[in-house]
Amino acid sequence: SYELTQPPSVSVSPGQTARITCSGDALPQQYAYWYQQKPGQAPVVVIYKDSERPSGIPERFSGSSSGTTVTLTISGVQAEDEADYYCQSADSSGTSWVFGTGTKVTVL
Amino acid sequence: QVQLVQSGAEVKKPGASVKVSCKASGYTFTNYGITWVRQAPGQGLEWMGWISTYSTHRNYAQRLEGRVTMTTDTSTSTAYMELRSLRSDDTALYYCARGERQVGFDYWGQGTLVTVSS
Numbered sequence: 001s002y003e004l005t006q007p008p009s010v011s012v013s014p015g016q017t018a019r020i021t022c023s024g025d026a027l028p029q030q031y032a033y034w035y036q037q038k039p040g041q042a043p044v045v046v047i048y049k050d051s052e053r054p055s056g057i058p059e060r061f062s063g064s065s066s067g068t069t070v071t072l073t074i075s076g077v078q079a080e081d082e083a084d085y086y087c088q089s090a091d092s093s094g095t096s097w098v099f100g101t102g103t104k105v106t107v108l
Numbered sequence: 109q110v111q112l113v114q115s116g117a118e119v120k121k122p123g124a125s126v127k128v129s130c131k132a133s134g135y136t137f138t139n140y141g142i143t144w145v146r147q148a149p150g151q152g153l154e155w156m157g158w159i160s161t162y163s164t165h166r167n168y169a170q171r172l173e174g175r176v177t178m179t180t181d182t183s184t185s186t187a188y189m190e191l192r193s194l195r196s197d198d199t200a201l202y203y204c205a206r207g208e209r210q211v212g213f214d215y216w217g218q219g220t221l222v223t224v225s226s
Contacts, residue, residue: 001170033212035153042203042219043145043153048212086153088212095167097143099153 002026002091004100011106018074020103022087025068030090032070034063035099038083046085047072074105082107110134112204112217119223120194127190128220130204137185138162143207144178144189146200147219154200158207159187194224 004024012018022032032050035043045054047063050070060075070089074081087100115129130142144156157168159178168176177190187204202220205213 031209035213037153042205042216043213044216045212045214048214049210054211054214084152088153088155096170097155097158097167099145099155102152 006100026092114217117221125192130187142187148200
C-alpha cells in the first residue's frame with residue numbers, strides 16, 4: 001500500500017523556521033494537504049493543494065512541492081504552533097487517500 | 109456556520125458491528141463529499157474512506173474493504189459509517205470530515221470514541 005514518510009519530530013526555537021518534509025512516489029501527480037492537530041482536538045487543514053492556505057490560517061504557514069517531496073514551512077514559529085502535523089495525499093490512481101506518519105513539532 | 113456533529117461513544121464486543129453517524133449543517137450537503145478518518149490511542153491518522161454525497165461514488169481503504177460501509181441520507185444531511193467484525197485494534201476515535209480535492213478535509217466532526225473490548 002502507498003505510504004507517505006515524515007520525520008517523527010522537529011524541534012525549533014520561537015521565531016525560527018520549522019520545515020517538515022513528506023515523501024511519496026505519487027506526490028508529483030497528486031496534490032498534498034497538511035493538517036495540524038493539537039492534543040484532544042480534531043485536525044485542522046493548514047495547507048491544501050500543495051501551497052494554498054485556507055482563510056484564517058496565519059501567513060507564517062506555507063507549502064511547497066519538489067518532485068517526490070512536499071514541505072510545510074512555518075516561519076517565525078510561535079509557541080501555539082506546537083502540535084502534530086500530518087501530510088495527506090492520494091496514490092497514483094487517485095482513488096486511495098493516505099496520511100503521512102506524522103511529525104511532532106516542539107517549540108523549545 | 110459549518111458543523112459536523114457525530115453520534116456518541118460506543119462500547120462493543122469483538123465480532124460486533126458499530127454504526128457512527130455524522131450530521132452536517134451550515135452548508136449544502138450535496139456540494140461536498142464526506143471522508144472518515146480514525147485515530148487509535150496515541151497513534152496517527154488513518155484514512156478509512158470517502159463517499160460522494162452527489163453520486164454513487166465511494167472509495168474505501170484497502171485494509172478495511174469488506175468490513176466497512178459508508179452511506180449518506182441526503183434528506184437529513186447525515187453520513188454513516190458502519191464497521192463490522194470488530195477487533196480490539198479497531199478501538200479508536202472515529203472522525204468524519206467534509207472533503208473534496210479542491211479544499212482538502214476542511215471541517216471535521218468532534219470524533220466518536222469506539223472501544224472494542226470483551
